[in-house]
Every structure is written in C-alpha cells, then in structure tokens.
Amino acid sequence: MTNSAYISGVAMTRFGKQPERTIEQLGREALLKALKDAGIERRDVDEVFCGSLFGGTLIGQRILRDLGMTRIPVTNVENACSSSTTAMREACAAVAVGRAETVLVIGIDQLTRLGGGTIPLEKTDIEVNLGFMMPALYAMRARRYMHETGATSRHLAMVASKAHEAGALNPYAQFQNRVTPEEVLAARMIADPLTLQMCCPTGDGASAAVLTTQKRAAARGKPVRVAASVLQSGLYKTGFRDMASSELTQRTSKLAYESAGVGPEDVDLAEIHDAFTIAEMMYYEALGFCGKGGALGMVERGDTSLGGVKPVNPSGGLLCRGHPVGATGVAQICEAVWQLRGEAGKHQVEGAKVALTHCTGGGISGLDHGACAVHILMT
Amino acid sequence: MTNSAYISGVAMTRFGKQPERTIEQLGREALLKALKDAGIERRDVDEVFCGSLFGGTLIGQRILRDLGMTRIPVTNVENACSSSTTAMREACAAVAVGRAETVLVIGIDQLTRLGGGTIPLEKTDIEVNLGFMMPALYAMRARRYMHETGATSRHLAMVASKAHEAGALNPYAQFQNRVTPEEVLAARMIADPLTLQMCCPTGDGASAAVLTTQKRAAARGKPVRVAASVLQSGLYKTGFRDMASSELTQRTSKLAYESAGVGPEDVDLAEIHDAFTIAEMMYYEALGFCGKGGALGMVERGDTSLGGVKPVNPSGGLLCRGHPVGATGVAQICEAVWQLRGEAGKHQVEGAKVALTHCTGGGISGLDHGACAVHILMT
Numbered sequence: 089m090t091n092s093a094y095i096s097g098v099a100m101t102r103f104g105k106q107p108e109r110t111i112e113q114l115g116r117e118a119l120l121k122a123l124k125d126a127g128i129e130r131r132d133v134d135e136v137f138c139g140s141l142f143g144g145t146l147i148g149q150r151i152l153r154d155l156g157m158t159r160i161p162v163t164n165v166e167n168a169c170s171s172s173t174t175a176m177r178e179a180c181a182a183v184a185v186g187r188a189e190t191v192l193v194i195g196i197d198q199l200t201r202l203g204g205g206t207i208p209l210e211k212t213d214i215e216v217n218l219g220f221m222m223p224a225l226y227a228m229r230a231r232r233y234m235h236e237t238g239a240t241s242r243h244l245a246m247v248a249s250k251a252h253e254a255g256a257l258n259p260y261a262q263f264q265n266r267v268t269p270e271e272v273l274a275a276r277m278i279a280d281p282l283t284l285q286m287c288c289p290t291g292d293g294a295s296a297a298v299l300t301t302q303k304r305a306a307a308r309g310k311p312v313r314v315a316a317s318v319l320q321s322g323l324y325k326t327g328f329r330d331m332a333s334s335e336l337t338q339r340t341s342k343l344a345y346e347s348a349g350v351g352p353e354d355v356d357l358a359e360i361h362d363a364f365t366i367a368e369m370m371y372y373e374a375l376g377f378c379g380k381g382g383a384l385g386m387v388e389r390g391d392t393s394l395g396g397v398k399p400v401n402p403s404g405g406l407l408c409r410g411h412p413v414g415a416t417g418v419a420q421i422c423e424a425v426w427q428l429r430g431e432a433g434k435h436q437v438e439g440a441k442v443a444l445t446h447c448t449g450g451g452i453s454g455l456d457h458g459a460c461a462v463h464i465l466m467t
Numbered sequence: 468m469t470n471s472a473y474i475s476g477v478a479m480t481r482f483g484k485q486p487e488r489t490i491e492q493l494g495r496e497a498l499l500k501a502l503k504d505a506g507i508e509r510r511d512v513d514e515v516f517c518g519s520l521f522g523g524t525l526i527g528q529r530i531l532r533d534l535g536m537t538r539i540p541v542t543n544v545e546n547a548c549s550s551s552t553t554a555m556r557e558a559c560a561a562v563a564v565g566r567a568e569t570v571l572v573i574g575i576d577q578l579t580r581l582g583g584g585t586i587p588l589e590k591t592d593i594e595v596n597l598g599f600m601m602p603a604l605y606a607m608r609a610r611r612y613m614h615e616t617g618a619t620s621r622h623l624a625m626v627a628s629k630a631h632e633a634g635a636l637n638p639y640a641q642f643q644n645r646v647t648p649e650e651v652l653a654a655r656m657i658a659d660p661l662t663l664q665m666c667c668p669t670g671d672g673a674s675a676a677v678l679t680t681q682k683r684a685a686a687r688g689k690p691v692r693v694a695a696s697v698l699q700s701g702l703y704k705t706g707f708r709d710m711a712s713s714e715l716t717q718r719t720s721k722l723a724y725e726s727a728g729v730g731p732e733d734v735d736l737a738e739i740h741d742a743f744t745i746a747e748m749m750y751y752e753a754l755g756f757c758g759k760g761g762a763l764g765m766v767e768r769g770d771t772s773l774g775g776v777k778p779v780n781p782s783g784g785l786l787c788r789g790h791p792v793g794a795t796g797v798a799q800i801c802e803a804v805w806q807l808r809g810e811a812g813k814h815q816v817e818g819a820k821v822a823l824t825h826c827t828g829g830g831i832s833g834l835d836h837g838a839c840a841v842h843i844l845m846t
Contacts, residue, residue: 141524145547146829149837153703159718161698162838163553164545168524174542178557185564319540324532339538450525458528459541 093180093191094305095312095465096298097126098422103293103410104262107200111143114294115151115196122192122296127308133298134188135161137179139172139195140414142203148194161188166414169361169449170319171195172295173417173461177317179299191299195418198292203413222363223287227279230366233332234281237381239369241281245272246387247365248285248407254394255408257434260419262291262410286365288406295418297425310429315348315442316464322457336460337374337448344444344462345376352376355398355464356440357427359420361448362405371446372400394435402427402435413449417461420445424465441467472559472570473684474691474844476505476677477801482789483641485671486579490522493673494530494575501571501675506687512677513567514540516558518551518574519793521582530573540567545793548740548828549698550574551674552796552840556696558678570678574797577671582792601742602666606658609745612711613660616760618748620660624651625766626744627664627786633773634787636813639798641670641789665744667785674797676804689808694727694821695843701836715839716753716827723823723841724755731755734777734843735819736806738799740827741784750825751779773814781806781814792828796840799824803844820846 099121101114115138123130136157138148148162167174172195179191197203233239249269255261267285275283305311320340345351352375360375362368369383377398378386386392392400403409403423406416424443426432443465450458478500480493494517502509515536517527527541546553551574558570576582612618628648634640646664654662684690699719724730731754739754741747748762756777757765765771771779782788782802785795803822805811822844829837 145520145545146837149700149703149829152700158700158702160700161556162546162700163557163698166524166543166545167541177540178542178560181557181560181564181566185560187560319542321528321531321537321539321541323537324528450528458525 092302093183093299093314094302095314095421095425096300096305096308097122098297098425099125100260100295100419100422101293102260103412103415104291105200106292111147111196111198111202112151112154114198114292115194116155118294118296119151119155119192119194122298126298128190128298130155130157132190133157133160133192134190135182136192136194137163137165137175139165139175139417140197141166141168141171142197142199143414144202147196151194167450167459169413170417170447170459170461171414173445173447173463174319174459176297176418176421176463177319177461180314180317183299183301189301189304193297193299193418194294195415196294197412197414199290199412200292223279223282226364226366227282229331229370230281233366233370236332237384239384241273242269243369243384243387244281244286244365245269247368248272250393251362251401251405251407254402254435255404258404258409261404261408262289263404263408282364282366288363288411291410291412293410293412293415293419295415295422297418297421310467312425312428313466314463315466316344316462318344318347319459319461321459332370334370334374336457337371337446340460340462341375341446344464348464348466350442350464354442355444356442357399357402357437358444358446359401359403359405359423360446362401362407363411365407368400368405375444375446394437399437402432402437417447420447421463428465428467471681472562472678472693473681474676474693474800474804475679475684475687476501477675477804478504479639479674479798479801480672481639482672482791482794483670484579490526490575490577490581491530491533493577493671494573495534497673497675498530498534498571498573501677505677507569507677509534509536511569512536512539512571513569514561515571515573516542516544516554518544518554518796519576520545520547520550521576521578522793523581526575527573546829546838548792549796549826549838549840550793552824552826552842553698553838555676555797555800555842556698556840559693559696562678562680568680568683572676572678572797573673574794575673576791576793578669578791579671602658602661605743605745606661608710608749609660612745612749615711616763618763620652621648622748622763622766623660623665623744624648626741626747627651629772630741630780630784630786633781633814634783637783637788640783640787641668642783642787661743661745667742667790670789670791672789672791672794672798674794674801676797676800689846691804691807692845693842694845695723695841697723697726698838698840700838711749713749713753715836716750716825719839719841720754720825723843727843727845729821729843733821734823735821736778736781736816737823737825738782738784738802739779739825741780741786742790744786747779747784754823754825773816778816781811781816796826799826800842807844807846
C-alpha cells in the first residue's frame, strides 16, 4: 500500500471531566479547531471518520449535523481503546485510494455521561465477570514483570512521576500537577502494586485530524507524512504465560517499522498506551526501545523523560493527559504532529523528525487486546 | 477510485428471532459458510470488517476469537441500518489500495437480546422523544405521498403482498407465508395508514461476504464485480417539506450509477431498504426506476414483482427476509450475488447481470437519514 496520506491539521479539547457539555459539543470544538489548523473550511471536507467506544449510534453525524456538514460520507468506527486510530487507518486508505482528497478524523468519548470505566464485555467472559478487570490484570502483570526483571514498585512510581512532569507542561492534560515517586507510592492502593497515580483516569474529550494528499498538505507549510498505519488484533490467548510482555504490540510495531522503513532507533519520540505504568515499561520492550528487562535502566536513567534520549509520552500520556477512550488515539496523533512541527511548546522534543504512536485496547479473556494500532509520522 | 474489488463468496444465517443463540454463534455460522462458498480457509483471510449497530465493543473480534482467526486487522463499523454496507465500502477500499488481498465483511445484529426496535438517539432530539418514531414518521410520509400522487392504502398493501410472495420462496426469510392485499389491509394498525405487514419486523441474523482481487475471484468461477460502492449522509433537514421523496437516496444512487457507468434502466434487480412499504415506493422514484408518482403504476402492473420488468426485493426484502439491522446490508449483497450467479433458486431473476443494493438508515430529527449506501454489482 502506498501511504500517501499527509496530516495538514490537528486539534483537541482539553481532556478531563466535563459533564456539563454534550458529547457533540466536545466533538465540534476539536473539529473546528482542526479545520482552522489545516487552513480549510467546512465545505472542503470530502469525508469523515469518527472513532468512539461509547458515543452511540451515528456519533459522527451527530457532531457534524449542527455545523451544516452534511451530504458527505461519514463512517463510525469502534475498536475499544484503538477506535480513533483505527479510524485514522481507514482515512489513510481513503486518501491513498483516491476516494477523497480531504478527510477528517474525529476521536471522541465522554465517560462522565456515556459508558464508564468498564468496557461492556460478553457474559461468557468468565474471568472478567469474576472481577478480573483491567487494574487487576495489570497488577498481576506488574507482579510477574517484577519477578522476572527485578523491577520494584519504585520503578512503577517513577513512570507516573515522569508522566506528571510532562503533563504539567501540557495545557490539554487532565492532570497538570507534579508528583514525586514517594507521593505516588504513598497514594491509595488500587490493585497491589498499582497505586492511584499508576492508573490512568477516566474523562471526557475529543481530538481531530485532517488528512489529505501530499500536494494539498504542502500548502500548509509543515506537512506531516503518515509513513505507517498498521492495525492488528491479538492472539486471545487465555492463561497466563508470557504475561509480562506484549506479543501484539511487538508484532504491530514490527509491521509499522517495515512499512515506514525505519527502526526503533530512529524514533525521536513516542506516544504510547500507558493505561498503567507497568504497561509503559512492557511497551518499551515490545516497541524495541530496549531488550527484555531493559525498561528498568531506561526509567532509572530518565531515558524516556523529556530531555532524555528517547522521550516517551511528552504529552503526559494516558496517565496525565487522560484517557477518554475513543479520543486517545487521535490525541496521540495531535501530539506527534505538534512535536514534528516544533509547535509543542514547553513539552517540545527538540529536532524531532520521526514520531511513533501506539494504541492498544479491548482486552478479552486475559492478556491480549482486540486491537492494536501503530502509526509512524515523519516530517 | 479504481473499484477493483470482487466478491468470491457470500452467506447468511436465516433471519428471525433466535434468542437461544449468542450473537457470536450467529456470526460464526455466516462467516464459515461464506469462506466455504469462496473456497478458502480461515487462514486465507487477511483482514476483517464487521458492521453492527447493537453488537457492542469488538463484535468482530468476539466472532473471530473462537475460530482462531486472530492476528489480523479487525475493524468494527457502525452506521445504523447501513452498518454492514459501510463496512463493505471500507473492505472495497482495502482491496483497491492493495492493503489486503482477501477481506471478510460481516453484518450482524441480534435484536431479541441486544438493543431493540428503537435506536438510542440523543436526548436533544425533541421530535423523537415526543413519539415521532420510525413508524409514525413513515405513516406521515405515506399520507403525504398519497395526497401528492393519488396512491391508496391498497398500493401500500400490494407492496407487502409482493414481498411475501418473494419471501415465501426464500429459505433465509423470517416470514415465508403468503398474504393477500386484503389480509394486509385487515391486519392490526401500527401507525395509520401502515398496518402490521407494511412494517418490517425485528429479528436476529448475520451475513458475510468475501472480497478479493479480480485474479483471486476468477478462480471461484463466477466472480461478481463491485462496480460501485457509494456512501452518503443526509441533509438533516428539519420540518416536513418534500417528505414524500428521498433526496439522500436519489443523490447516493446517482453517484453510484456514475461510478458504475450504468443507469437505472440497466438494473436487472434491486434489493432496497423497504423498512415500510411506503419507503419502497418512494425509493422506486429516488432510484430512478420511474418518475414522481410512477410507483403507483409499477405496483399496479407488477413491474417490481418476481417476473416483472424490474424485480425489486426478490429476497422478500426487509419486510419479509427481516431486518436484523447490521446484518441487512450484507444480506442484500448475498442476494445480489446469488442472483448474478444464477443461484437464487426459486426466487431467481432470469439472466440478471446488474444488481443494485440500497441501504439507508439512522433517522435523526425527521426525514433524513444519517447513512445511505448504494452498491452496484455486475457479473
């Protein structure tokens, strides 16, 4: 596949609890700002994709209607936490195949009003129905990872502290306060060894991106190329072998590196799915940033902090920017684009030329995820 | 866009009330039969799209998991009644852009267990919240159409009777009984002038199609080409002007005819969205099968009956085959493929070479729909 899609505009709302607004209002805010960023009008949009888990039927059309953006193809996509990055992939295909010249992608969810912290799973999923929810699952994975690598609770706390350092610099982040590793360790226990700040919050928000052809994007000044857009599903293995690693993320990112013609060593910054701090550490390894157990050293040395050799989640990540499920994937794209343009403000990674985003979610029966999407963006 | 996608296999479950099964079981039945029809194995599928309104998160992955069909991209699509035809369109793009060689599309819903007859609409939709549900809306449109054209309740009853004539010949249909126009007129009134048999039923079912390249499809013997795959959204007009016509269906089908290089006169059979008998009559006109008011004559002459000059819904349509929302679009594709292959059995349209399918749904605030998809298939 020729990856000929370019990003000419991005925007997002601030993430956080916003029950006083409607979900459509959140979407319209992100949409209008993204069009402005791309320097285009509503009538210039040929097609729209909307990714959401809890938005309900025709969420895209409901956002567009009051803006008079009618009479165009609108497709709603659901893939749990990867809903809007899956929508991104379809938008890339629409541009690549010549079906549309300007495509808008929206990511959105509002957990204070719709859905909630628990994904509605099938009744036959015995493990989840017996209480094996996400925090419990990641707590068990953390314990296994600690057993295998010698990691301690302090490493998990340092990841949270790093996220807050970045989040404090991001005006769109749900949490903008700094916390020390000691404060993280002293916080309320959610699922041992995961304390409150080691788990991402729920919240509301929307994000949007404008995809277009190389020619049209060039007019924007700083076009960003989608060098890879890869989606994969998990093995759905049951049982608990290899629970301290992520085969799905490893496989998906490998395909993305091949598609973009780069390797993990070329990545200047990454936005990854740190729903729990242990997840971030496992993904360092799955994404090829280090070998098995290498995440400990990366955390200890501050490699993945802002200013480190391999900044991860300079936005604050899911832990601090927040995680309104469907909105997260395109919010990662927003951050990557701002970084590549040199417009990330106080959380800028200097000289960034290659950015990777990673979303994965929808756990069913244990360790695996239903949808993992990795994008690689380049200037 | 080069429409290079071909259909090499199709299948569906019988439609109807099947609360004793899980939705995943319904999906697996259609999926496995479609693979068999295409002459391929599970491992040959490169990518999957699943269209559903009420299926819930990761419905596609949940269907695939127990079949061991993992480690491939899976995308779930929602567009109300047009969910699985929207998924079809994305599958066509995936093949056309060279992202995948063999793509499986599933359409599914199970209204006896999940969701229901009423689409969950936003709380701000005042008209629907005051009782302006689909049957009420179509009853009003019917009254207006009768006023404008001179149509009578008998015409509406004749459309239902025609649907039952076809459904009686279709082993997959929810209703397989014949009814006379007199019986339709004497049935329980749902929303005057629409009686019970003038409204489609709710039910459960799944449908599946295998899309692939021309080369691979040719190996199947009777490949069917997707000559047009068009999606549009409505105007979302409020108020009640032009309520006896469908601008959205007219616009979408016009684009589809242009894409396929054919006109309404070339269509040998059509599967259209007859959620109510009045809708079928309006769509004859919107699809260009006749001019304004021409539907009366078509019904009176039996033009759209099996054996008529322009057979419409030889499957029995939504009225008789049934309407498990997300499953309907790909079920129309199944019928079109069987007709073009000459495999439709007792409801075969002899010598069919061009088939049109039309799905439209997701009414918000009155007359317009959120998503209309028209496909044109050719041998």
